[in-house]
């Protein structure tokens with residue numbers, strides 16, 4: 001699969017809850033390949049959830065190393081059916097999203113997380129991460145639950161800014 005178009009708000013699909021992947025098929029792998037290509041096609045893009053390309057499945061593709069700033073990163077992460085099993089602390093940062101390209105917003109999230117997920121081979125994996133990468137994982141999992149970062153800001157008036165292009 002090649003680069004895919006990314007849905008933007010207010011597309012109603014972005015508010016839907018994605019369903020768990022029951023079987024990892026060739027179709028799943030093609031989709032993930034398409035999402036990965038889409039991620040790397042957008043400069044500084046660090047994560048895309050399947051719903052953002054119109055597929056309501058619990059799949060996220062993340063690469064925190066694509067950020068402009070230097071962060072600790074696990075590189076490319078393909079997470080199927082990710083579940084946060086532990087979280088602690090708080091961290092506030094400016095977030096953006098391909099699905100809300102005109103905005104950035106200040107969002108408070110958990111600083112440290114542990115996530116269980118399946119990899120491309122259906123093998124159970126666990127990631128322990130913190131800081132920027134943990135923020136990205138939480139942002140992407142939010143998409144699977146029908147949320148964008150704008151739903152997380154404390155105030156739409158003071159915490160959301162128009163992106164200057």
Ligand SMILES: [Zn+2]
Nearest residue numbers: 096097098099
């Ligand atoms: Zn997003």
